[in-house]
Amino acid sequence: MASGSKKPIILGALGLLLVVLGAVLVFMVPVIIKQQVEKNVRIDPSSGFAYEMWRDLPVPFFMSMYVFELMNPEEFRSGMKPRLQERGPYVYRERKQKTNITFTENGTVSFLEERTFHFDPEKSVGSEDDYVVVPNLLVMVSSMMAKNSFALRIGLNIAFNIFKQDAFMNRTVKEVLWGYNDPFLNFVNNLMPGLLPFKDKFGLFADFNNSNTGVFLVNTGVEDISKVQMIDTWNGLKEVNFWNSEQANMVNGTAGQMWPPFRTPSEPLEFYSPDACRSMKLVYEKKESFRGIPTFRYTAPNYLFANGSDYPPNEGFCPCTASGVMNVSSCRFNAPLFLSFPHFYNADPLFAEAVDGLHPSEKLHSLFLDLHPLTGIPMNCSIKMQLSLYVMGIDGIKQTGAIKPVLLPILWFEESGYIDGPVYTTYYNTLIVLPVILDYLQYILIALGLCLILVAAVLPFAKQKLENNLQDAGEISQEDQLSEDAKLLEDPDFNPPLT
Template identity: 30%
Template sequence: MGCCSVLCGLKAGIGIGIALAILGIILFPVGNNIIQETVEKESVLEPGTTAWDNFVSVGPPVYRQFWLFDVQNPLDVVENGSKPIVVEKGPYTYRTRYLAKADITPNTETHTVSFRLPLGAIFEPSMSVGSEGDNVTSLNLAVAAGYKLLPPGLLEAAILLKGVSLFQRRTVGELLWGYKDPILKSTLGFFYPYNGTFDGPYSIFTGKHNISKVSIIDTWKGKKKVSFWNNTYCNMINGSDATSFPPFIDMKKSLYFFVSDIARSVSAVYEDSLDLKGIEVYRFKLPPLTLASPLENPDNMCYCTDPVVTRNCTMAGVLDISSFRGGKVPVYISLPHFLHGSPNLVDAIQGLRPNDEQHFTFLDVEPTTGFTLRAAKRLQVNMMYGPSDVITVLKKVKDYTIFPLVWLNETASLDDETAEMFKTELFSRIEMLKTVQFTLLGLGSACFVLCLVAHCVLSRRKSNESV
């Protein structure tokens, strides 16, 4: 009788083990649905969600580091047509985007929210190699701009009258943020105007009723496309502003985002999975094809605006943003040190050393939420000058030269407090659910196996005793 009771108990244990294991298996899809619904709910840009709290807050510190190119042989270039020799000087670091978004206005009809990004820069001496008063010999912006804007005779007369040359010596602060130019009689600077201005307005989708569109840009400056490239494809505004993307990132798909600094959309491709303060992130990297020549990437043909400068659109590595800058000022954007650019760009300037590890642009995106937790945007600002039979300081110049002025590294990374919030509010719940799933499956499987083995042993023993 006792043996029968034990066997019945073991049979019940087998049944319980099977039930627990089945429950654990069932919880996998159920748990995934719970996770997906929770993430999607918290990703919508409306008051009360995690995404909204991050959206309206200032966020982690954003820093812009600048390296200026200091010309070592300005007289030799002008008088003998020698190759410019430059030395990188920096970093000079500023804190930017320290102001919260302005004029945040939800639109419930279109499921969008509009805002403006206030721009400002605060110098950070402790993160810089020197002061804003450090002197740098750089390209004379008025001469380079006047090369395109003014008749050669008028520019030559202005240069002689003001006693200036192809290069000038100014402070870091002046070159970055502006100075009164004696030739053009206006304020010039690499990033002038900046302080006190705004980027936008932007209008982005909230993800309400369609989470796949959350953070995707609907309009920029009131337009659904830009008008600088004279081409429907190149004028498209694709993706987000790179601060966040729709949740559940697929590493096999590119991430698209719009860069207002260059008024064009770009894409980034998956490179690796990394650990960031205990959080797994996907690293997406700007591919070399972004600024490739149209010969290598036909999609870039509509960005080729000057066949003479770009050598019949065969040059790689630079983007002409002259029209975006309001006219014919010969401004070109590239990666630092002309990374992935044509060899002639690097060969024309002595002292350039493109390095993929130091000069590439990347985004580290948390794949479940789509939030960008760390990023580095690296760009270089260049201007062009060329030979002239009239302008004395350009008579020895042998060819069109795209000259590097400064390169920047704009970085942002989540702080420890935000990392702990992520791990506590989201990932701890996910891990707890996974623990329950595997615990039920493990206990059920163990109970089933042990009870089954014990039942077999007792059944065999009972069978032998009866014989």
Template identity: 30%
Template sequence: MPRSSCAVYGTAITGVILIVTGVALLVAGVFQNIINKRLKGEITLTEGSKVFGTWKNPPPPVFMEFFFYNVTNPKEFMEGKKPRVNTMGPYTYRYAVMNKLKESNFWVRSFMSVLMGSLGTMFFTHTVNELLWGFEDPLLSRLHKMKPEVDGKFGLMLDKNGSTDGEFVYFTGEQNYLEYGRIDTWKGQKLMSFWNTNQSNMINGTDGSAFHPFLTKEERLDVFTADLCRSIHMLFEKEVKVKGIPAYRYTPPRAVLASGKNNPENEGFCLDPANCLDDGVLNVAVCRKGAPVIVSFPHFYLGDKKYADAIDGLSPVHEHHQTYLDLNPTTGVPVRAAKRAQINILLDRVSGFPMTRNLNGTVFPVMFLNEVRKMRFFSQLRKKKYIKYIYL
């Protein structure tokens, strides 16, 4: 065959391949646009949408794991020595959430019994069930007689059942899919009044249960948590798979709980400039009826080294103490999540209580929790044809 004929045939074949490839790419692009448009329409928080029923009655099981710190040398600690603790748990409970709205208020009514001691000591022994769900406390019972608004019981999860964090108003995403799940108001307010700056009082992002579709690795995801009475943000960490489903893992960076001196965005969270805390802890007494509650990640993970060093028995570990969200980037649906938080109290000298004379402002850990969710919602979505197409 003449060489010119080979060249002609070669050119023709190449041309056909390019045409086929071009058509395929064009069809794929158009098809993907159709899928994207369909997703934007389906993932809206409106009556009758695919996600509304699941938002109202979340299907995945939610497990709460509680870990308690047991003080093994209370007498020595009261004499001014370093406290030593061991971790007891997990004690696991399963609870149901209904978004009329979701409740997650795990705070104690009053820490007076822990701080001062109801029987002449700062430490007591009770069952896990009593510590979580409440027991009659002598000091609080006496106070209850004088002030009925003070509960006579002490419990870390007291009155949790049937309670809420207050009314939220969300954007549905119907007008703009990027707004899906974003909080408009909390308790009727667009701005809180707990903190010292407008930036600290802002209600940013979603409640962590919903995000817009088509997430990117460069995004900063804002999440408002009523537990902390503040907004936090999360950044992309890595790609993961959950039962074969691709997901992006987002986690709170160190800057979220950094002190104001290391992160100017957090300056407003210190209400007393003379007594600001260091990295990794947040005093939330202002929104917890004055109880001396300080929040951190478990074992003071991402916190100033001095906090973990002050307590024998603490050892922060990334894999065990990190909070994270695994989100499918196409739909924005959470496929797995772990919220890990530690409740601490500030132990300091109290005038009129000799037992506190050796205290020096120790941030003392009481317990930490691990709220674990594995979502079934994505598997339900994947049954819809427009989700199947994505994986063809």
């Protein structure tokens, strides 16, 4: 067989091979991607960088504190509306590291998550040494606890005078957040044992720094990837006892850092928050992207802090006030503390109207979490919450004066973090670039294979046509030569050479 006749066969065979290979990739790419995702997101020391990221979060994570300073304490004491001024943010670099990691034979792993905070002056607006006027929680809370006991009110009045305690205090931001020494605290602990968990030092976040969030037992996903990160127990409990219904007390979802992969918009993100003492849900809002990585954006549903009348499933978290705030006193030592979004965003307007200086804004005060749906790993998040104290004048306690009942914002905080640095590069190349390359490669192979098959099919006809054209051209040339010779013979002046 001539070598020229082999070319179409070789090209056709090569083209068919490429088409078959591309077709195989069409079916194999989803399988490859699925296997790659499952390998990387399960909690397994051999799973690579995802395990390292889960164990010791190496990406930037910050806690930004905004303190509400009371600008008119004496007017407020006399019964006027409180006027607040937001100070901050005071930004802290937050580190979360899992310790006491113990794998069990039933496909679960237990751990403690240690957290530490370090002040970041460059990102902050102000110094930890800034002085702010804020409510004295020791006075306010103990006064509220004593409002139904005449004897207790008398005792507190005497103690307030002896220890020179007022309903308001002027302290540094560092003292307000992380604690200050106060002998009155020991007196309160002796007078009302168990009222406060603090000894010698009191601060809103005094028990946060160098602490942990309890013992989580979660599914590793090694046996069933759809259950990875899902909580089995928290501190040995499948439900807590802070609330008034079984549904409200259930420990559901994950620990709030990762979720099972292959998410769909219809699936909410559920997690248990030890600080809020309850499980919460975020719901899908829209498609987003983070530095080239496709994400789903999740936000808090309107019913998250709704009361039982507006959203019956929340009845278990009551007693409730108007919608938009959550009474967390049952898990905060019966102190009249409430959780909401900053500036009472998305709450009943009466809360913000009762205080001067609040400006609720969706842009500034709503929370979001951008999740890569394929892997269940957050790319970017901003979680915002406000802590408020219910205050009022208590008869017989002059420090509280004629304060009208009001939910007074104390501070709000934002926990934020995003994938960055080597973690982002590894994540992007492994779980984004590689699948895209494979996805394009399958179609490139099919297209190239079809082109080769087409060339192989057309090549014999093109060759035959070329040969026909050359043959036709040769015949025409011969006829032209004969015609030219005849013309010369007919020419009377033509003298043929003699041989």
